[in-house]
Amino acid sequence: MSDDALEGRIAIVTGGGAGIGGAISRRLAAAGATVVINDVDADHLAGAVADIEHSGGRAVPVPGDIRDASVVARLTEVALAVADGRVEVLVNNVGDYRPNGRFLKTSEDEWHQLYALNLEHVFRVTRALAPAMVERGTGSIVNVSTVEAFRGIPANAVYSAFNAGVNAFTKSLAVELGREGVRVNAVAPDLTDTLQTPAAAMLRGRDPDMVRHWLPLGRFGRPDDIADVVVFLAGDAARFVTGTVIPVDGGTTAASGWYLRHDGRGWTNLPDSP
Numbered sequence: 286m287s288d289d290a291l292e293g294r295i296a297i298v299t300g301g302g303a304g305i306g307g308a309i310s311r312r313l314a315a316a317g318a319t320v321v322i323n324d325v326d327a328d329h330l331a332g333a334v335a336d337i338e339h340s341g342g343r344a345v346p347v348p349g350d351i352r353d354a355s356v357v358a359r360l361t362e363v364a365l366a367v368a369d370g371r372v373e374v375l376v377n378n379v380g381d382y383r384p385n386g387r388f389l390k391t392s393e394d395e396w397h398q399l400y401a402l403n404l405e406h407v408f409r410v411t412r413a414l415a416p417a418m419v420e421r422g423t424g425s426i427v428n429v430s431t432v433e434a435f436r437g438i439p440a441n442a443v444y445s446a447f448n449a450g451v452n453a454f455t456k457s458l459a460v461e462l463g464r465e466g467v468r469v470n471a472v473a474p475d476l477t478d479t480l481q482t483p484a485a486a487m488l489r490g491r492d493p494d495m496v497r498h499w500l501p502l503g504r505f506g507r508p509d510d511i512a513d514v515v516v517f518l519a520g521d522a523a524r525f526v527t528g529t530v531i532p533v534d535g536g537t538t539a540a541s542g543w544y545l546r547h548d549g550r551g552w553t554n555l556p557d558s559p
């Protein structure tokens with residue numbers, strides 16, 4: 286995608302160096318935005334900035350762990366300085382299912398880690414940057430959630446609960462800020478090939494041909510699949526869209542436990558071994 290849908294706008298992406306966030310940064314820049322990119326990994330950050338600049342785009346790096354309040358303060362300061370108080374797009378992307386494991390084996394310390402990784406920074410970054418949007422009466426916030434907030438996922442109950450929190454926050458804030466010109470939406474990916482969930486690891490020991498049985502669209506997701514929906518939500522094409530959580534999952538949420546049969550003849554919700 287290369288257009289000028291976001292020309293001249295300022296966009297912020299947390300965890301915007303690699304994976305889904307990396308694709309979002311690159312796509313927003315290709316659409317004309319100046320992208321302020323936060324990432325905890327110096328190589329991921331440098332790679333995204335270099336790619337964007339190489340393509341003729343504009344990117345401003347803000348290194349650091351988004352769980353750290355001082356990093357959020359720095360991100361806010363840089364973003365507001367880049368364009369004299371203007372912030373049009375905020376993408377809260379950072380999240381991680383780890384540490385995971387059976388709930389009865391989890392510790393309170395692990396719950397707090399998952400809270401910090403999946404929900405607390407979404408509140409903190411939004412609290413810091415949304416006022417600039419309200420001030421100018423325009424803005425789009427896009428949160429990256431997960432399909433696991435819609436369904437039960439064993440060994441990830443706490444991750445799932447905090448991402449359900451992201452979805453509820455998205456909807457409530459959308460209602461609260463709608464009259465002030467700020468839209469708030471979320472995307473919910475599934476099975477996307479990234480560093481966190483590499484396709485090779487998802488497939489380990491399995492027949493690659495099985496992918497077409499698992500996902501209605503017949504393949505794993507790619508970071509660009511998610512990024513294109515985020516760019517849509519960020520821009521004016523989505524001017525009447527707020528308070529939604531869009532699954533970007535190749536149809537897994539719709540299938541909800543239904544799979545193509547091994548012989549390809551119809552579907553089953555009672556999958557057998559091959």
Ligand SMILES: NC(=O)c1ccc[n+]([C@@H]2O[C@H](COP(=O)([O-])OP(=O)(O)OC[C@H]3O[C@@H](n4cnc5c(N)ncnc54)[C@H](O)[C@@H]3O)[C@@H](O)[C@H]2O)c1
Binds near residue numbers: 300352
């Ligand atoms: N990959 C999937 O299949 C999948 C599925 C559902 C939801 N998600 C969600 O999508 C989002 C992105 O996932 P991903 O798979 O691209 O992750 P990833 O781990 O592949 O990439 C995350 C990026 O964020 C950076 N990062 C990680 N922790 C950070 C922190 N504390 N502060 C700043 N930067 C940090 C990393 O360096 C990396 O560049 C997450 O919220 C995740 O929960 C992913």
